[in-house]
Amino acid sequence: MPVDLRSDTVTRPTPAMRRAMADAEVGDDVLDGDPTVARLEERTARLLGKERALFFPTGSMANQTAIMLHAAPGSEALCDAGAHVIHWEMGAMAALAGVQPRPVTPAGAVMDAADLLGAARPRTRVAPSPGLVCLENTHNGAGGRVSSVAALRALREAAREIGVPVHLDGARLWNAAAATGSSLQELSDCADTVMVSFSKGLGAPVGAALAMPEALRERAWAIRKRLGGGMRQSGILAAAALHALDHHRERLPEDHANATRIAEVIAGAAGVRVVPPDTNIVMVDLPAGVTAAALIERCAADGVLISGWTATRVRLVTHLDVSATEASRAAAVVAEAITSLSGTS
Ligand SMILES: *Cc1c(COP(=O)(O)O)cnc(C)c1O
Numbered sequence: 001m002p003v004d005l006r007s008d009t010v011t012r013p014t015p016a017m018r019r020a021m022a023d024a025e026v027g028d029d030v031l032d033g034d035p036t037v038a039r040l041e042e043r044t045a046r047l048l049g050k051e052r053a054l055f056f057p058t059g060s061m062a063n064q065t066a067i068m069l070h071a072a073p074g075s076e077a078l079c080d081a082g083a084h085v086i087h088w089e090m091g092a093m094a095a096l097a098g099v100q101p102r103p104v105t106p107a108g109a110v111m112d113a114a115d116l117l118g119a120a121r122p123r124t125r126v127a128p129s130p131g132l133v134c135l136e137n138t139h140n141g142a143g144g145r146v147s148s149v150a151a152l153r154a155l156r157e158a159a160r161e162i163g164v165p166v167h168l169d170g171a172r173l174w175n176a177a178a179a180t181g182s183s184l185q186e187l188s189d190c191a192d193t194v195m196v197s198f199s200k201g202l203g204a205p206v207g208a209a210l211a212m213p214e215a216l217r218e219r220a221w222a223i224r225k226r227l228g229g230g231m232r233q234s235g236i237l238a239a240a241a242l243h244a245l246d247h248h249r250e251r252l253p254e255d256h257a258n259a260t261r262i263a264e265v266i267a268g269a270a271g272v273r274v275v276p277p278d279t280n281i282v283m284v285d286l287p288a289g290v291t292a293a294a295l296i297e298r299c300a301a302d303g304v305l306i307s308g309w310t311a312t313r314v315r316l317v318t319h320l321d322v323s324a325t326e327a328s329r330a331a332a333v334v335a336e337a338i339t340s341l342s343g344t345s
Pocket of ligand 1: 058063084169197
């Protein structure tokens, strides 16, 4: 089996998770509710400190539902220029919500309050109005970067000044909590709505949730249904997420330690620049003459799968199905391949 570092979405359900799924009590969640989905929604809402949560098939659908809840067509969503909602959701914000992304280029690694206020403009009759601010924590494109509770509070204040609600794309909020020791609730306080994913580092096969105030729930339910996200005996999937919350959350620091080990080993190859990982994502900028495509092919031949981020940057992600030993071995393979391709050996 190759060591697969392409993404933390590649995890397979464990035998215990599959048993939890097989044993799940189910109902029709669209008709009159599924008891296991209800348990997951209650648990998620409580963890994030929100009144309600809804279970979604994907994080993208939950993010888009939040955008539709907060922003009117023709308004703009202020987001970090590298945000998932801009780059990896098939233009849904524009195509489905009718909302225009307004990418904010951060001065540092991720958008902060100063960046946001710098991008704000007065409401006039001739420019789109701001509709919402969208945050991402951890920030995937910035290399799994964590925003601190203090930075998030300042962003919340900035959004209040602009006069718009905040949505937090917290696909990997679990990792942010594990890395900082801040609670999920503290990390969620900055936002009106929060999306969390169960199918990244937590290792469930499918699923995400959107947490929100009670007042938004009916509309969110209707939007989810409109987008085709009404699921029936979805307790089978919710059971996997509940199992992941019980058994896979406390081990996330192992993924972070493995990412740090990988970063250290690869940083030893001549000419590379490694973004020091806060969590489970390692971004590597390659030396002149080494392309991501060539490196990916070479590593795959040696049993290590990595993904290209740009033509000269690769991304490695640690997760449940990668042990410390495999992480070390994979890092050595990648470092050696870089050295060999750059002709410096
Ligand atoms: C994976 C991810 C999502 C949602 O992804 P889905 O594949 O639609 O579940 C959203 N935001 C970030 C930052 C992600 O990494």
